[in-house]
Amino acid sequence: MKKLLMLIPACGLFAMISCSPKKQPELTNQDVSKVIGHMTSVMIHDVTNPPLAARFFTYTCLAGYEIVAENDKQIGSMHGVLNQYPDVKHPKQNAGYNYQLSALLAMFETSAKLLPSGILMQGYEASFIDSCKNIGFSSEVIDSSKSYAKTISKQILAYAKADGYRKISNYPRYKLKQTPGSWDLTPPAYMLPVEPYFNTIRPMTLDSAGQFVPDAPIPFSTDKNSTFYKFLQMSYAKSGNGLKQEEKDIANFWDCNPFAVQNDGHMLIGLKKISPGAHWMGITAIACKQAKVGFSKTLQINTAVAIGLLDGFICCWDDKYRTNRIRPETAIRKYIDPHWKPLLQTPPFPEYISGHSVVSAAAAAILTYYLGDNFKYTDDVEVNFGIPPRHFNSFTQAAKEAAISRFWGGIHFMDAIDNGIVQGNKVGNLVVAKLSGQKKS
Numbered sequence: 001m002k003k004l005l006m007l008i009p010a011c012g013l014f015a016m017i018s019c020s021p022k023k024q025p026e027l028t029n030q031d032v033s034k035v036i037g038h039m040t041s042v043m044i045h046d047v048t049n050p051p052l053a054a055r056f057f058t059y060t061c062l063a064g065y066e067i068v069a070e071n072d073k074q075i076g077s078m079h080g081v082l083n084q085y086p087d088v089k090h091p092k093q094n095a096g097y098n099y100q101l102s103a104l105l106a107m108f109e110t111s112a113k114l115l116p117s118g119i120l121m122q123g124y125e126a127s128f129i130d131s132c133k134n135i136g137f138s139s140e141v142i143d144s145s146k147s148y149a150k151t152i153s154k155q156i157l158a159y160a161k162a163d164g165y166r167k168i169s170n171y172p173r174y175k176l177k178q179t180p181g182s183w184d185l186t187p188p189a190y191m192l193p194v195e196p197y198f199n200t201i202r203p204m205t206l207d208s209a210g211q212f213v214p215d216a217p218i219p220f221s222t223d224k225n226s227t228f229y230k231f232l233q234m235s236y237a238k239s240g241n242g243l244k245q246e247e248k249d250i251a252n253f254w255d256c257n258p259f260a261v262q263n264d265g266h267m268l269i270g271l272k273k274i275s276p277g278a279h280w281m282g283i284t285a286i287a288c289k290q291a292k293v294g295f296s297k298t299l300q301i302n303t304a305v306a307i308g309l310l311d312g313f314i315c316c317w318d319d320k321y322r323t324n325r326i327r328p329e330t331a332i333r334k335y336i337d338p339h340w341k342p343l344l345q346t347p348p349f350p351e352y353i354s355g356h357s358v359v360s361a362a363a364a365a366i367l368t369y370y371l372g373d374n375f376k377y378t379d380d381v382e383v384n385f386g387i388p389p390r391h392f393n394s395f396t397q398a399a400k401e402a403a404i405s406r407f408w409g410g411i412h413f414m415d416a417i418d419n420g421i422v423q424g425n426k427v428g429n430l431v432v433a434k435l436s437g438q439k440k441s
Contacts, residue, residue, distance in 0.1 A: 024098050025135045025137055026100075026295075027098075027104065029288045029292075029294065029298035030285075031104055031295070032064070032104070032295065032298045032302060033284075033285035033288065033289070035060075035108060036057065036060075036061075036107075036281050036285065036302065037285070038111075038121060038124040039056065039057065039060060039111050040282070042115050042117050042120045043275065043278065044258070044273065044278075045117055045120065046116045046117050047259070048115075048116075048275065049259075050258065050275045050276050050313065051194075051195050051313035051314070053277045053278060054275075054309035054310040055165065055201070055310055056111065056114050057310075058303075058309070059114060059157070059160040060110045061302050061303040062159075062303060063156040064104060064299050065103070065299050066078070066088050066106070066152050066155075066156065067148065067152055068099065068100075068295075068300070070088075070090050071099035072099075072296040074296060075296055075297075082204045082434075083202055083203060083204060083205070084159075084162070085159065086158070086159055088152060088155050089151075089155065090148075094144060094147060096140055097141065097147070098141055098145050099145075101142065102146075103299060104149075105129075105146050105149035106148075106149035106150075106152050106153045108122075108125035109125075109149050109153040110156055110157060113157055114157070114160065163201045163202040164202055165201045167200070168195075168197045168198075168200065171200075174193050174196040180222075181325065182324050182326060183324050183325060183326055183327060183330075183349075183350035188345075189259070189348075191259060191348035193321075193348060194259070194347070194348050194349045196321050198313065198314060199314055199315075199317050199318035199321070201314065203310070203311050203314045203315075204311050204431075205311055205430050205431050205435075206311050206427070206430065210315070210318055211315065211430075212423050212426045212427060214420070214423045215415075215419055216323070218413070220325070222335055231413045231414060232331055232336065234413075235328040236336050238408060239341070243343065250401055250404070251343050251409035252344075253387055254356060254402045254405040254406075255273065255344055255409065256273060257345055257347055258274070258275050259345075260345050274381070276355065276356050276359055276360070277313075277359060280309060280359065280360065280363040281305065281306065281309075282379075282381035282382075283367070283377075283395075284301060284302055284367065285302075286377055286378070287301075287367060287371055287395075288302075288371075291375075293371075297370075304432070304435055305366050305367065307435075308359070308362040308363055308365070308427060309359050312355075312359040312361075312362040312428075313355065313358075315358070315423060316353055316355050316358040316420070316423065317349075317355075319352060319423075320349055320351075320353065321349075323353075325350055325351045325413075325416075327350075327351045328346075328411060329342050342409060342411055343410050344406075344410060345411075351411075351412060351413065352413070352415070352416045353416050353420045353423060355420070356403060356406050356420070357406065357412075357418075357424060358420045358424040360398070360399035360424060361423075361424025362427040362428035363428065364394075364395035364396050364399035364428065365429055365431075366428050374393060375394055376391070376393050377392060378392075379392060399424070400421070403420060404417060
């Protein structure tokens with residue numbers, strides 16, 4: 001049998017080779033984490049308060065997530081899952097984009113519009129685009145990806161604008177109750193209360209800010225035989241020599257206080273620090289890298305954690321300003337020792353319930369769902385702030401340590417911590433149930 005040979009002209013062969021699709025550069029989970037890391041840096045610069053930081057993380061992650069959801073069949077849209085979430089319209093004619101690149105650019109675009117110093121995010125974005133060119137992205141792909149990103153970001157920003165946060169500035173100025181056992185301003189800066197109306201904004205998965213109201217706090221009393229006074233003495237006993245070095249180290253590790261100031265003669269000097277939410281977003285980055293999670297799932301996990309942080313702060317802040325309980329520092333100075341100082345600086349909002357306990361438990365529940373229990377990792381998120389790393393055997397262990405650190409730091413009573421963990425677990429489990437399509441229990 002004769003074999004037939006097909007001759008292809010040299011020019012035809014060149015045309016076939018040149019028309020074959022060029023392989024796109026791959027972006028990784030670390031590229032997602034870098035955008036969030038840049039956001040954290042800008043929010044430290046802006047001294048962004050913890051609840052507001054969670055709000056910024058959530059909408060920024062949603063912008064990237066929505067693009068991934070449209071292009072990865074393993075990821076579903078948030079439409080019909082989150083409260084009032086829009087049916088996001090994706091451009092029909094947009095072609096030649098890289099969806100991973102578009103997702104990151106949407107995050108840059110959204111955060112630049114949300115953050116007060118968003119111009120800094122624009123600088124980070126410009127550097128990121130230069131790095132994309134260096135690894136092989138063409139100008140055409142970058143331009144098309146950025147066009148796609150802007151289309152999605154605009155819709156997510158409209159969703160953010162409708163959550164009610166902007167209305168807060170029109171509310172009357174918060175007034176201290178000045179009744180026995182109520183919260184008061186604390187030294188050294190005597191800062192005004194932070195976000196007293198944060199419970200009025202639209203939650204993501206909660207049906208309302210009051211969905212998971214915890215048990216009532218221990219009633220205030222100056223009776224030395226009362227439960228409250230015993231709590232007061234417990235906190236007082238943990239001051240000074242009452243703390244072991246390990247307890248001091250743990251309290252400082254989880255401090256995460258963006259409002260810290262210190263006296264320097266007649267001056268007050270601000271110390272810029274990371275927020276609790278930013279710390280948990282940093283833990284998420286560590287875990288995703290260690291687990292070698294892909295780009296899409298990394299963005300999915302970051303979005304889920306951010307949503308848990310936001311809803312956690314919404315219900316926690318609802319309890320704080322409803323119960324309006326006095327801080328240990330104020331009560332101990334007034335009723336036991338006028339010269340007492342807590343190890344950590346008292347944050348400028350009411351005591352009950354513990355925010356660290358709530359959001360840490362929520363984040364841990366979400367991370368455990370996606371990455372498994374007994375996930376061992378080393379947390380070095382705050383090394384740049386002079387805080388040495390700590391090793392954990394699970395996210396739950398880390399959350400419990402974050403919670404108890406507030407007692408050892410002298411800024412929370414134990415019932416605020418214990419009940420905060422309960423509330424946080426409920427929030428985290430609700431987020432998981434909503435995002436996984438399960439029915440809540």
